[in-house]
Amino acid sequence: MLVAERMSRQPVAVSPDLPLPEALRLMREKRVRRLPIVDESGRLIGIVSEKDLLYAAPSPATTLSIYEMQYLLTRITVKDVMTSDVITVRESNTIEEAARLMVQHKIGGLPVVDDAGKLIGIITETDLFKTFLELLGGWEHGVRATVLILDQRGELCRLAEVIAGIGGNIVSLGTFMGEDPATRQILLKVADVGIEELTQALQPAVLKILDIRET
Amino acid sequence: MLVRHYMTPNPVTILPTASVEDAFYIMHEKGVHHLPVQDYAGGLVGFVAEHDLLLVSPSPTAAITLHEMLYQLAQVKISSIMSEHPITVDADAPLEEAARLMVEHKLDALPVLSQGELVGIITETDIFQVFLEVLDTPVPAVRLSMLIPDEKGLIAYLCRHIAAAGGNILSAGEFHGPKPGTRQLTLRIAEVPLEQVRAIAERAVQERGFVLLDIRECAPAEKTGHAEAPADAGPAGKE
Numbered sequence: 515m516l517v518a519e520r521m522s523r524q525p526v527a528v529s530p531d532l533p534l535p536e537a538l539r540l541m542r543e544k545r546v547r548r549l550p551i552v553d554e555s556g557r558l559i560g561i562v563s564e565k566d567l568l569y570a571a572p573s574p575a576t577t578l579s580i581y582e583m584q585y586l587l588t589r590i591t592v593k594d595v596m597t598s599d600v601i602t603v604r605e606s607n608t609i610e611e612a613a614r615l616m617v618q619h620k621i622g623g624l625p626v627v628d629d630a631g632k633l634i635g636i637i638t639e640t641d642l643f644k645t646f647l648e649l650l651g652g653w654e655h656g657v658r659a660t661v662l663i664l665d666q667r668g669e670l671c672r673l674a675e676v677i678a679g680i681g682g683n684i685v686s687l688g689t690f691m692g693e694d695p696a697t698r699q700i701l702l703k704v705a706d707v708g709i710e711e712l713t714q715a716l717q718p719a720v721l722k723i724l725d726i727r728e729t
Numbered sequence: 730m731l732v733r734h735y736m737t738p739n740p741v742t743i744l745p746t747a748s749v750e751d752a753f754y755i756m757h758e759k760g761v762h763h764l765p766v767q768d769y770a771g772g773l774v775g776f777v778a779e780h781d782l783l784l785v786s787p788s789p790t791a792a793i794t795l796h797e798m799l800y801q802l803a804q805v806k807i808s809s810i811m812s813e814h815p816i817t818v819d820a821d822a823p824l825e826e827a828a829r830l831m832v833e834h835k836l837d838a839l840p841v842l843s844q845g846e847l848v849g850i851i852t853e854t855d856i857f858q859v860f861l862e863v864l865d866t867p868v869p870a871v872r873l874s875m876l877i878p879d880e881k882g883l884i885a886y887l888c889r890h891i892a893a894a895g896g897n898i899l900s901a902g903e904f905h906g907p908k909p910g911t912r913q914l915t916l917r918i919a920e921v922p923l924e925q926v927r928a929i930a931e932r933a934v935q936e937r938g939f940v941l942l943d944i945r946e947c948a949p950a951e952k953t954g955h956a957e958a959p960a961d962a963g964p965a966g967k968e
Protein backbone atom coordinates (compact mmCIF):
# COMPACT_ATOMS: atom_id res chain seq x y z
CA MET A 515 0.00 0.00 0.00
CA LEU A 516 1.78 3.08 -1.25
CA VAL A 517 1.01 6.80 -1.19
CA ALA A 518 0.45 6.72 -4.97
CA GLU A 519 -2.55 4.42 -4.50
CA ARG A 520 -4.33 6.65 -2.02
CA MET A 521 -3.38 10.28 -2.74
CA SER A 522 -5.57 12.81 -4.56
CA ARG A 523 -4.02 13.85 -7.82
CA GLN A 524 -4.22 17.42 -9.15
CA PRO A 525 -4.79 19.04 -5.77
CA VAL A 526 -6.11 22.61 -5.51
CA ALA A 527 -2.92 24.70 -5.39
CA VAL A 528 -2.46 28.47 -5.31
CA SER A 529 0.17 31.07 -6.13
CA PRO A 530 2.05 32.86 -3.32
CA ASP A 531 0.43 36.20 -4.21
CA LEU A 532 -3.14 35.17 -3.48
CA PRO A 533 -4.69 37.50 -0.86
CA LEU A 534 -5.91 35.88 2.37
CA PRO A 535 -9.65 36.42 1.90
CA GLU A 536 -9.40 34.82 -1.56
CA ALA A 537 -7.61 31.81 -0.11
CA LEU A 538 -10.29 31.35 2.54
CA ARG A 539 -13.01 31.60 -0.06
CA LEU A 540 -11.30 29.03 -2.26
CA MET A 541 -11.01 26.61 0.65
CA ARG A 542 -14.72 26.81 1.40
CA GLU A 543 -15.63 26.48 -2.25
CA LYS A 544 -13.42 23.44 -2.84
CA ARG A 545 -14.07 22.01 0.63
CA VAL A 546 -10.42 21.59 1.50
CA ARG A 547 -8.66 22.35 4.75
CA ARG A 548 -5.26 23.22 3.30
CA LEU A 549 -3.78 24.74 0.17
CA PRO A 550 -0.33 23.90 -1.20
CA ILE A 551 1.43 26.92 -2.69
CA VAL A 552 3.39 26.52 -5.91
CA ASP A 553 5.58 28.78 -8.04
CA GLU A 554 5.14 29.31 -11.81
CA SER A 555 6.85 26.02 -12.59
CA GLY A 556 4.57 24.04 -10.28
CA ARG A 557 7.27 23.55 -7.65
CA LEU A 558 5.96 23.35 -4.09
CA ILE A 559 7.08 26.33 -2.00
CA GLY A 560 4.70 26.29 0.95
CA ILE A 561 1.41 25.28 2.48
CA VAL A 562 -1.35 27.04 4.44
CA SER A 563 -4.07 25.46 6.51
CA GLU A 564 -7.48 26.93 7.16
CA LYS A 565 -6.44 27.37 10.78
CA ASP A 566 -3.33 29.33 9.76
CA LEU A 567 -5.56 31.70 7.82
CA LEU A 568 -8.19 32.05 10.51
CA TYR A 569 -5.59 32.73 13.16
CA ALA A 570 -3.74 35.11 10.86
CA ALA A 571 -6.71 37.40 10.69
CA PRO A 572 -5.74 40.30 12.96
CA SER A 573 -6.51 39.55 16.55
CA PRO A 574 -9.42 41.54 17.92
CA ALA A 575 -7.06 42.54 20.72
CA THR A 576 -4.88 44.61 18.39
CA THR A 577 -5.32 48.35 18.53
CA LEU A 578 -5.92 48.69 14.81
CA SER A 579 -8.93 50.60 13.58
CA ILE A 580 -11.32 48.74 11.34
CA TYR A 581 -9.98 50.73 8.33
CA GLU A 582 -6.44 49.73 9.09
CA MET A 583 -7.53 46.15 9.50
CA GLN A 584 -9.31 45.92 6.19
CA TYR A 585 -6.39 47.51 4.44
CA LEU A 586 -4.01 45.07 6.08
CA LEU A 587 -6.08 42.05 5.16
CA THR A 588 -6.22 42.79 1.48
CA ARG A 589 -2.46 43.36 1.54
CA ILE A 590 -1.61 40.08 3.28
CA THR A 591 -1.08 37.23 0.84
CA VAL A 592 -0.71 33.54 1.47
CA LYS A 593 3.07 33.76 1.25
CA ASP A 594 3.09 35.91 4.41
CA VAL A 595 1.43 33.22 6.50
CA MET A 596 2.41 30.01 4.74
CA THR A 597 4.68 27.36 6.23
CA SER A 598 7.65 27.17 3.89
CA ASP A 599 9.37 24.28 5.61
CA VAL A 600 6.86 21.79 4.26
CA ILE A 601 6.85 18.14 5.28
CA THR A 602 6.28 16.16 2.10
CA VAL A 603 6.14 12.57 0.92
CA ARG A 604 6.85 10.78 -2.35
CA GLU A 605 4.48 8.63 -4.34
CA SER A 606 6.69 5.66 -3.52
CA ASN A 607 6.49 6.13 0.25
CA THR A 608 4.39 3.61 2.11
CA ILE A 609 1.13 4.84 3.59
CA GLU A 610 2.35 4.02 7.08
CA GLU A 611 5.30 6.37 6.54
CA ALA A 612 2.82 9.09 5.60
CA ALA A 613 0.69 8.29 8.66
CA ARG A 614 3.73 8.41 10.94
CA LEU A 615 4.74 11.83 9.61
CA MET A 616 1.25 13.18 10.20
CA VAL A 617 1.21 11.94 13.78
CA GLN A 618 4.75 13.07 14.57
CA HIS A 619 4.27 16.56 13.19
CA LYS A 620 0.59 16.84 14.09
CA ILE A 621 -0.47 17.73 10.57
CA GLY A 622 -3.55 16.71 8.69
CA GLY A 623 -2.21 16.55 5.16
CA LEU A 624 1.02 16.03 3.24
CA PRO A 625 1.77 17.32 -0.25
CA VAL A 626 3.22 14.66 -2.55
CA VAL A 627 6.15 15.86 -4.67
CA ASP A 628 8.29 14.32 -7.40
CA ASP A 629 12.10 14.31 -7.63
CA ALA A 630 12.12 17.87 -8.94
CA GLY A 631 10.00 19.13 -6.03
CA LYS A 632 6.97 19.52 -8.26
CA LEU A 633 3.60 19.09 -6.59
CA ILE A 634 1.82 16.00 -7.92
CA GLY A 635 -0.72 15.22 -5.23
CA ILE A 636 -1.83 15.50 -1.65
CA ILE A 637 -2.58 12.83 0.93
CA THR A 638 -4.72 13.68 3.94
CA GLU A 639 -5.69 12.08 7.21
CA THR A 640 -9.06 11.32 5.67
CA ASP A 641 -7.44 9.33 2.85
CA LEU A 642 -5.47 7.32 5.39
CA PHE A 643 -8.50 6.91 7.57
CA LYS A 644 -10.40 5.26 4.77
CA THR A 645 -7.47 2.91 4.25
CA PHE A 646 -7.37 2.13 7.94
CA LEU A 647 -11.06 1.33 7.87
CA GLU A 648 -10.38 -1.23 5.15
CA LEU A 649 -7.82 -2.84 7.39
CA LEU A 650 -10.27 -2.93 10.27
CA GLY A 651 -12.83 -4.46 7.96
CA GLY A 652 -15.14 -1.50 8.43
CA TRP A 653 -16.73 -1.95 5.03
CA GLU A 654 -17.08 -5.74 5.16
CA HIS A 655 -19.69 -8.04 6.66
CA GLY A 656 -18.90 -11.21 8.52
CA VAL A 657 -17.97 -12.44 11.94
CA ARG A 658 -15.54 -10.07 13.65
CA ALA A 659 -13.15 -11.68 16.07
CA THR A 660 -10.31 -10.27 18.14
CA VAL A 661 -7.97 -13.01 19.32
CA LEU A 662 -4.75 -13.18 21.24
CA ILE A 663 -1.95 -15.34 19.85
CA LEU A 664 1.66 -15.95 20.84
CA ASP A 665 4.21 -13.78 19.06
CA GLN A 666 5.83 -16.79 17.44
CA ARG A 667 6.77 -18.08 14.04
CA GLY A 668 3.94 -19.99 12.36
CA GLU A 669 1.16 -18.83 14.68
CA LEU A 670 -0.60 -16.66 12.09
CA CYS A 671 -0.22 -19.49 9.60
CA ARG A 672 -1.98 -21.87 11.98
CA LEU A 673 -4.81 -19.42 12.44
CA ALA A 674 -5.27 -18.98 8.68
CA GLU A 675 -5.24 -22.75 8.15
CA VAL A 676 -7.91 -23.31 10.79
CA ILE A 677 -10.19 -20.76 9.15
CA ALA A 678 -9.58 -22.16 5.68
CA GLY A 679 -10.34 -25.60 7.16
CA ILE A 680 -13.92 -24.65 8.05
CA GLY A 681 -14.50 -22.92 4.73
CA GLY A 682 -14.13 -19.38 6.07
CA ASN A 683 -13.02 -16.48 3.91
CA ILE A 684 -10.79 -13.95 5.72
CA VAL A 685 -12.13 -10.66 4.37
CA SER A 686 -10.11 -8.48 6.69
CA LEU A 687 -7.06 -9.01 8.79
CA GLY A 688 -4.97 -6.77 11.00
CA THR A 689 -2.31 -7.48 13.62
CA PHE A 690 -1.89 -5.28 16.66
CA MET A 691 0.53 -5.27 19.53
CA GLY A 692 -0.91 -6.63 22.74
CA GLU A 693 -0.09 -5.25 26.17
CA ASP A 694 2.35 -8.11 26.60
CA PRO A 695 5.25 -8.16 24.08
CA ALA A 696 5.07 -11.96 23.97
CA THR A 697 1.57 -11.88 22.47
CA ARG A 698 -0.15 -10.29 19.54
CA GLN A 699 -3.75 -9.25 18.95
CA ILE A 700 -5.31 -10.27 15.66
CA LEU A 701 -8.44 -8.62 14.36
CA LEU A 702 -10.21 -10.75 11.76
CA LYS A 703 -13.37 -10.54 9.81
CA VAL A 704 -14.46 -13.87 8.38
CA ALA A 705 -17.22 -14.41 5.83
CA ASP A 706 -19.07 -17.62 4.94
CA VAL A 707 -19.05 -19.11 8.45
CA GLY A 708 -21.33 -18.82 11.48
CA ILE A 709 -20.26 -17.31 14.77
CA GLU A 710 -20.62 -20.65 16.63
CA GLU A 711 -18.57 -22.54 14.11
CA LEU A 712 -15.83 -19.94 14.10
CA THR A 713 -15.70 -19.77 17.89
CA GLN A 714 -15.29 -23.53 18.10
CA ALA A 715 -12.58 -23.58 15.47
CA LEU A 716 -10.63 -20.67 16.93
CA GLN A 717 -10.75 -21.77 20.58
CA PRO A 718 -7.99 -24.41 20.39
CA ALA A 719 -5.88 -22.37 17.94
CA VAL A 720 -5.49 -19.19 19.99
CA LEU A 721 -4.55 -18.16 23.52
CA LYS A 722 -7.81 -16.33 24.04
CA ILE A 723 -10.77 -14.99 22.10
CA LEU A 724 -11.00 -11.41 23.33
CA ASP A 725 -14.17 -10.47 21.51
CA ILE A 726 -16.38 -12.09 18.87
CA ARG A 727 -19.50 -10.63 17.26
CA GLU A 728 -21.51 -10.53 14.03
CA THR A 729 -21.26 -7.37 11.99
CA MET B 730 -9.98 -3.11 19.80
CA LEU B 731 -12.84 -1.30 21.43
CA VAL B 732 -13.27 2.46 21.65
CA ARG B 733 -12.78 2.44 25.44
CA HIS B 734 -9.21 1.16 25.09
CA TYR B 735 -8.11 4.05 22.91
CA MET B 736 -10.18 7.04 24.05
CA THR B 737 -9.05 9.81 26.41
CA PRO B 738 -11.09 9.28 29.57
CA ASN B 739 -12.47 12.14 31.67
CA PRO B 740 -12.20 14.80 28.97
CA VAL B 741 -12.09 18.52 29.69
CA THR B 742 -15.62 19.86 29.24
CA ILE B 743 -17.32 23.24 29.11
CA LEU B 744 -20.69 24.61 30.22
CA PRO B 745 -23.19 25.76 27.59
CA THR B 746 -23.32 29.17 29.29
CA ALA B 747 -19.56 29.75 28.90
CA SER B 748 -18.39 32.23 26.26
CA VAL B 749 -16.37 31.70 23.10
CA GLU B 750 -13.56 33.54 24.84
CA ASP B 751 -13.66 31.03 27.72
CA ALA B 752 -13.56 28.13 25.27
CA PHE B 753 -10.48 29.56 23.50
CA TYR B 754 -8.80 29.97 26.85
CA ILE B 755 -9.56 26.42 28.02
CA MET B 756 -8.42 24.88 24.72
CA HIS B 757 -5.11 26.70 24.78
CA GLU B 758 -4.58 26.01 28.45
CA LYS B 759 -5.33 22.27 28.18
CA GLY B 760 -3.90 21.75 24.70
CA VAL B 761 -7.10 20.29 23.26
CA HIS B 762 -9.08 21.09 20.13
CA HIS B 763 -12.51 19.81 21.12
CA LEU B 764 -14.73 20.26 24.15
CA PRO B 765 -17.81 18.24 25.00
CA VAL B 766 -20.47 20.60 26.36
CA GLN B 767 -22.01 19.42 29.62
CA ASP B 768 -24.82 20.98 31.62
CA TYR B 769 -24.76 21.28 35.41
CA ALA B 770 -26.33 17.83 35.75
CA GLY B 771 -23.44 16.31 33.77
CA GLY B 772 -25.51 15.52 30.69
CA LEU B 773 -23.93 15.88 27.27
CA VAL B 774 -25.71 18.73 25.52
CA GLY B 775 -23.31 19.54 22.71
CA PHE B 776 -19.83 19.44 21.25
CA VAL B 777 -17.60 22.28 20.14
CA ALA B 778 -14.41 22.23 18.03
CA GLU B 779 -11.69 24.90 17.86
CA HIS B 780 -12.65 25.26 14.23
CA ASP B 781 -16.20 26.28 15.22
CA LEU B 782 -14.76 28.99 17.48
CA LEU B 783 -12.58 30.38 14.70
CA LEU B 784 -15.49 30.56 12.33
CA VAL B 785 -17.67 32.39 14.82
CA SER B 786 -14.99 34.92 15.69
CA PRO B 787 -16.03 38.10 13.93
CA SER B 788 -14.49 38.38 10.53
CA PRO B 789 -12.04 41.28 10.45
CA THR B 790 -13.76 42.43 7.29
CA ALA B 791 -17.05 42.85 9.14
CA ALA B 792 -17.96 46.48 9.59
CA ILE B 793 -17.86 46.54 13.37
CA THR B 794 -15.63 48.44 15.71
CA LEU B 795 -12.94 46.87 17.78
CA HIS B 796 -15.00 47.45 20.87
CA GLU B 797 -17.92 45.56 19.36
CA MET B 798 -15.63 42.73 18.38
CA LEU B 799 -14.25 42.17 21.85
CA TYR B 800 -17.70 42.47 23.29
CA GLN B 801 -19.01 39.90 20.87
CA LEU B 802 -16.35 37.28 21.69
CA ALA B 803 -17.12 37.57 25.36
CA GLN B 804 -20.88 37.57 24.80
CA VAL B 805 -21.36 34.70 22.35
CA LYS B 806 -22.40 31.69 24.38
CA ILE B 807 -21.16 28.20 23.61
CA SER B 808 -24.78 27.04 23.51
CA SER B 809 -25.38 29.18 20.42
CA ILE B 810 -22.48 27.80 18.37
CA MET B 811 -22.06 24.21 19.58
CA SER B 812 -23.20 21.20 17.61
CA GLU B 813 -26.36 20.10 19.36
CA HIS B 814 -27.08 16.38 19.33
CA PRO B 815 -23.49 15.58 18.36
CA ILE B 816 -22.65 12.23 16.81
CA THR B 817 -21.41 10.01 19.65
CA VAL B 818 -19.95 6.55 19.90
CA ASP B 819 -20.39 3.93 22.61
CA ALA B 820 -17.33 3.00 24.68
CA ASP B 821 -17.89 -0.67 23.85
CA ALA B 822 -18.25 -0.15 20.11
CA PRO B 823 -15.48 -1.58 17.91
CA LEU B 824 -12.80 0.98 17.08
CA GLU B 825 -13.65 0.88 13.38
CA GLU B 826 -17.14 2.13 14.15
CA ALA B 827 -15.63 5.34 15.54
CA ALA B 828 -13.40 5.60 12.47
CA ARG B 829 -16.33 5.04 10.13
CA LEU B 830 -18.46 7.67 11.87
CA MET B 831 -15.63 10.18 11.53
CA VAL B 832 -15.21 9.47 7.82
CA GLU B 833 -18.94 9.46 7.07
CA HIS B 834 -19.70 12.66 8.95
CA LYS B 835 -16.36 14.39 8.28
CA LEU B 836 -15.62 14.79 11.98
CA ASP B 837 -12.25 14.67 13.67
CA ALA B 838 -13.43 13.75 17.16
CA LEU B 839 -16.39 12.11 18.89
CA PRO B 840 -17.66 12.19 22.48
CA VAL B 841 -17.72 8.68 23.94
CA LEU B 842 -20.72 7.53 25.98
CA SER B 843 -21.26 4.60 28.27
CA GLN B 844 -24.84 3.96 29.41
CA GLY B 845 -25.69 7.44 28.23
CA GLU B 846 -23.00 9.12 30.33
CA LEU B 847 -20.02 10.99 28.88
CA VAL B 848 -16.92 8.94 29.67
CA GLY B 849 -14.36 10.09 27.14
CA ILE B 850 -13.42 11.58 23.81
CA ILE B 851 -11.84 9.85 20.84
CA THR B 852 -10.00 11.79 18.13
CA GLU B 853 -8.58 11.01 14.70
CA THR B 854 -5.14 11.15 16.28
CA ASP B 855 -6.00 8.40 18.78
CA ILE B 856 -7.12 6.14 15.93
CA PHE B 857 -4.05 7.06 13.92
CA GLN B 858 -1.78 5.85 16.70
CA VAL B 859 -3.40 2.43 16.41
CA PHE B 860 -2.94 2.52 12.67
CA LEU B 861 0.78 3.11 13.09
CA GLU B 862 0.95 0.19 15.46
CA VAL B 863 -0.51 -2.19 12.90
CA LEU B 864 2.25 -2.17 10.38
CA ASP B 865 5.09 -1.18 12.62
CA THR B 866 7.90 -3.59 13.35
CA PRO B 867 10.26 -3.80 16.32
CA VAL B 868 13.03 -5.22 14.09
CA PRO B 869 14.08 -4.81 10.44
CA ALA B 870 11.82 -6.80 8.16
CA VAL B 871 10.79 -7.39 4.57
CA ARG B 872 7.55 -5.67 3.62
CA LEU B 873 5.55 -7.55 0.99
CA SER B 874 2.34 -6.40 -0.70
CA MET B 875 0.39 -8.80 -2.89
CA LEU B 876 -2.97 -8.77 -4.59
CA ILE B 877 -4.86 -11.89 -3.51
CA PRO B 878 -7.24 -13.64 -5.88
CA ASP B 879 -10.79 -14.01 -4.54
CA GLU B 880 -10.46 -17.59 -3.39
CA LYS B 881 -10.56 -19.18 0.05
CA GLY B 882 -7.46 -20.40 1.81
CA LEU B 883 -4.95 -18.24 -0.02
CA ILE B 884 -3.78 -16.36 3.08
CA ALA B 885 -3.14 -19.74 4.67
CA TYR B 886 -1.25 -20.83 1.55
CA LEU B 887 1.04 -17.79 1.61
CA CYS B 888 1.63 -17.95 5.37
CA ARG B 889 2.47 -21.65 5.13
CA HIS B 890 5.24 -21.05 2.60
CA ILE B 891 6.66 -18.18 4.63
CA ALA B 892 6.68 -20.26 7.80
CA ALA B 893 8.29 -23.15 5.92
CA ALA B 894 11.13 -20.85 4.84
CA GLY B 895 11.70 -19.91 8.49
CA GLY B 896 10.04 -16.51 8.21
CA ASN B 897 8.22 -14.90 11.11
CA ILE B 898 5.23 -12.76 10.11
CA LEU B 899 5.44 -9.71 12.37
CA SER B 900 2.37 -7.99 11.05
CA ALA B 901 -0.34 -8.48 8.49
CA GLY B 902 -2.92 -6.14 7.05
CA GLU B 903 -5.56 -6.61 4.40
CA PHE B 904 -6.65 -3.64 2.27
CA HIS B 905 -8.82 -3.02 -0.77
CA GLY B 906 -7.00 -3.55 -4.05
CA PRO B 907 -6.81 -1.09 -6.94
CA LYS B 908 -10.03 -2.43 -8.51
CA PRO B 909 -13.33 -2.79 -6.63
CA GLY B 910 -13.75 -6.22 -5.11
CA THR B 911 -10.03 -6.99 -5.08
CA ARG B 912 -7.99 -7.30 -1.91
CA GLN B 913 -4.35 -6.85 -1.13
CA LEU B 914 -2.31 -8.19 1.72
CA THR B 915 0.68 -6.41 3.24
CA LEU B 916 2.96 -8.53 5.41
CA ARG B 917 6.08 -7.74 7.38
CA ILE B 918 8.33 -10.73 7.60
CA ALA B 919 11.44 -11.13 9.74
CA GLU B 920 14.21 -13.73 9.76
CA VAL B 921 14.30 -14.34 6.01
CA PRO B 922 16.22 -12.32 3.42
CA LEU B 923 14.34 -10.28 0.82
CA GLU B 924 15.39 -12.52 -2.06
CA GLN B 925 13.89 -15.55 -0.42
CA VAL B 926 10.60 -13.72 0.22
CA ARG B 927 10.63 -12.63 -3.41
CA ALA B 928 11.01 -16.25 -4.50
CA ILE B 929 8.01 -17.27 -2.37
CA ALA B 930 5.99 -14.39 -3.81
CA GLU B 931 6.90 -15.29 -7.37
CA ARG B 932 5.90 -18.86 -6.78
CA ALA B 933 2.54 -17.65 -5.41
CA VAL B 934 2.10 -15.61 -8.59
CA GLN B 935 2.68 -18.66 -10.77
CA GLU B 936 0.86 -21.27 -8.71
CA ARG B 937 -2.15 -19.38 -7.38
CA GLY B 938 -2.56 -16.22 -9.43
CA PHE B 939 -1.36 -13.68 -6.85
CA VAL B 940 -0.04 -10.33 -8.15
CA LEU B 941 3.17 -8.94 -6.63
CA LEU B 942 2.57 -5.25 -5.93
CA ASP B 943 5.60 -4.19 -3.92
CA ILE B 944 8.49 -5.67 -2.00
CA ARG B 945 10.99 -3.69 0.09
CA GLU B 946 12.99 -3.72 3.26
CA CYS B 947 11.72 -1.72 6.20
CA ALA B 948 13.21 -0.68 9.52
CA PRO B 949 11.65 0.06 12.92
CA ALA B 950 9.90 3.43 13.22
CA GLU B 951 12.60 5.32 15.16
CA LYS B 952 15.23 4.49 12.61
CA THR B 953 13.42 5.31 9.37
CA GLY B 954 15.07 8.68 9.11
CA HIS B 955 14.68 8.92 5.37
CA ALA B 956 10.94 9.40 5.50
CA GLU B 957 11.22 12.39 7.82
CA ALA B 958 13.27 14.52 5.46
CA PRO B 959 11.61 17.69 4.18
CA ALA B 960 11.26 18.21 0.44
CA ASP B 961 14.52 20.03 -0.01
CA ALA B 962 16.62 17.54 1.93
CA GLY B 963 16.66 14.86 -0.72
CA PRO B 964 14.28 12.13 -1.72
CA ALA B 965 12.13 10.71 1.03
CA GLY B 966 11.63 7.00 0.97
CA LYS B 967 13.59 6.35 -2.17
CA GLU B 968 16.84 4.59 -1.57
